[in-house]
Amino acid sequence: MSAADTDLGLARVPAASGSGTVPLLQRVVDRAFRTMTISFGVLVIVLLVGIVYQVLIHAWPAMGQWGVEFLTKPTWDPNTNSYGILAEIAGTLYTSFLALIFGGILGLTVALVTSQGFLSPRWELIFKNLIELLAAIPSVVYGLWGIFVLIPTIRPIAQWLHDSLGFLPFFSTPFKGPGILPSALVLSIMILPTVTAVSREALAAVPARLPAAAYGLGATQWEVIWSVMLPTASGGVFGSLVLGLGRALGETMALAMLVGNAQEFGWSLLSPGTTLAALLANHFPEAGELEVNALMYAALLLLAITLLVNALGTYIMFRTTRNLQGLG
Amino acid sequence: MSASPNPAAAGAELEFSLKNRRTWVNLALTILAIGLAIFAALPLASVLVMLLTRGVPVLSLALFTELPPGAGTVGGGIGNAIVGTIVVVLVASAFALPLGFMAAVYLAEYGGSSPLATAVRFSGKILTGMPSILAGVFAYASVVTLMGSFSAWAGGIATGILMVPVVMLTAEEALRMVPNKMRHAALGMGSTRAQMVLQVVIPTALPAIMTGVMLALARAMGETAPLLFTALFSNYWFEGLGEPIASLAVLIYNFSGSPFENQVELAWAASLVLVVLVLLANITAQFVFRRQKVQ
Numbered sequence: 001m002s003a004a005d006t007d008l009g010l011a012r013v014p015a016a017s018g019s020g021t022v023p024l025l026q027r028v029v030d031r032a033f034r035t036m037t038i039s040f041g042v043l044v045i046v047l048l049v050g051i052v053y054q055v056l057i058h059a060w061p062a063m064g065q066w067g068v069e070f071l072t073k074p075t076w077d078p079n080t081n082s083y084g085i086l087a088e089i090a091g092t093l094y095t096s097f098l099a100l101i102f103g104g105i106l107g108l109t110v111a112l113v114t115s116q117g118f119l120s121p122r123w124e125l126i127f128k129n130l131i132e133l134l135a136a137i138p139s140v141v142y143g144l145w146g147i148f149v150l151i152p153t154i155r156p157i158a159q160w161l162h163d164s165l166g167f168l169p170f171f172s173t174p175f176k177g178p179g180i181l182p183s184a185l186v187l188s189i190m191i192l193p194t195v196t197a198v199s200r201e202a203l204a205a206v207p208a209r210l211p212a213a214a215y216g217l218g219a220t221q222w223e224v225i226w227s228v229m230l231p232t233a234s235g236g237v238f239g240s241l242v243l244g245l246g247r248a249l250g251e252t253m254a255l256a257m258l259v260g261n262a263q264e265f266g267w268s269l270l271s272p273g274t275t276l277a278a279l280l281a282n283h284f285p286e287a288g289e290l291e292v293n294a295l296m297y298a299a300l301l302l303l304a305i306t307l308l309v310n311a312l313g314t315y316i317m318f319r320t321t322r323n324l325q326g327l328g
Numbered sequence: 329m330s331a332s333p334n335p336a337a338a339g340a341e342l343e344f345s346l347k348n349r350r351t352w353v354n355l356a357l358t359i360l361a362i363g364l365a366i367f368a369a370l371p372l373a374s375v376l377v378m379l380l381t382r383g384v385p386v387l388s389l390a391l392f393t394e395l396p397p398g399a400g401t402v403g404g405g406i407g408n409a410i411v412g413t414i415v416v417v418l419v420a421s422a423f424a425l426p427l428g429f430m431a432a433v434y435l436a437e438y439g440g441s442s443p444l445a446t447a448v449r450f451s452g453k454i455l456t457g458m459p460s461i462l463a464g465v466f467a468y469a470s471v472v473t474l475m476g477s478f479s480a481w482a483g484g485i486a487t488g489i490l491m492v493p494v495v496m497l498t499a500e501e502a503l504r505m506v507p508n509k510m511r512h513a514a515l516g517m518g519s520t521r522a523q524m525v526l527q528v529v530i531p532t533a534l535p536a537i538m539t540g541v542m543l544a545l546a547r548a549m550g551e552t553a554p555l556l557f558t559a560l561f562s563n564y565w566f567e568g569l570g571e572p573i574a575s576l577a578v579l580i581y582n583f584s585g586s587p588f589e590n591q592v593e594l595a596w597a598a599s600l601v602l603v604v605l606v607l608l609a610n611i612t613a614q615f616v617f618r619r620q621k622v623q
Contacts, residue, residue: 221354
């Protein structure tokens, strides 16, 4: 019996193999079953290592050939075998951070509205389920919706922004349809359920006596939210934003359909752009051997960025829940 | 009397009055927040309305029995894409469900908090957060280049990779919800660990495990990115697992950029069918889980 079994409270139970009364067959089955589950557990690790390994060895030739220059060059031309992903990296970060601003504000607001006594418990539940439904809709459907509903809807607003605020770099180009703004808007809808769910959890973890004490001192509902709930849950709320960012960085289909796939980067929200995931989706199906290596290099970078962001988000959540336990 | 020397003034303080700055700031913020929350729900309403108004009129028997139409032709259906989505999900389930489930049994029943179990759990978390297109990149690198062609196998493996962590993490939680006294009772009656797990713990946790399975299936059906350059697409009926295969998700992607109205209509119809399938899986998951809770 290994030490690992102690947390099930089974440490004192004799192992089957040590008991003389258990038939041989049962002992063999017991051992075999245990070994089998362990090997499946190991397989999950092998799967993750295999993914990283496969991407790495296929990216290796490209890394040797282009090195760091790959990250600082904005061209992607299979004809001359000239590859760089500066525009993709910039586009990925730009759309994701914009989505984080829109989706973060909306997601946190929904979390507050559905948890701080604004609605009856029945309506809180209905609203919460509606927002969770957003997560169930496949991203390719959001892409379709973006093309045929969102872009026509925001076209007049975007034109007006360009006409009246065109001197700002954010609105300096005329609206072409697919581009940064519709991508960021759809991304913010897609990260909304993540931000809402995780923030709600963080708000729920705040011990009830803290807001109760503030109400007792005569604070209004929003004074309680601003001065007690949000500061106490800030770690978890921040974690929810980081996890939402992780989701936005890796999102592929909606962006491949909406970002416009222009091999360039501009600050204008109305101009088309590109992202790492959209690059992979668009170029992989017809890529030649050398281009596949370049794409693998790009995939490796995407993997590294999302792993980093997700690890950070998970760590923040872990630390926050641990700290809040001290308040209970 | 001594507690409140000026009762009239105290009463004025407690009155609800919009003249008080704190009152109207609170009211304004509440209105703003509820307004934003309703605004956040608008896209969902819009998506559902569009699916109904543009998808439902296209529904017909031919939609489910015919092949996708070529450029500029009329009629046609998405029959092969529906079959293809089911085939890909079956291939994915065939390896992802046993792998995820058995790994969960290890985590909940044997691993505890040992370093190996922590590593397995960590791998699962990382796989959950990994962009789905990277599963496609992996399947391309390992299956497509090995077999020399795009295939249903590659699409199924890419999709399955995304199902493994969902099944594993939900099944582990389900197994952990089984009270320890049931384990103690089984062992006390002389059963081996394997008998205890197989005949007591797993049957008890089964409804909650099925919830995770349904959620994984729902996720798998909607995934497009891992299929783009693994399963590719096919305009014909299912021709075997070694051949490229159609799927609803890739059909929507391909037809979304089509200049032909007929193909765009089919993209909406395919979206409707896909969303209905995904929601059915989700609702089944919730239903199964709720029944478990009542018991």
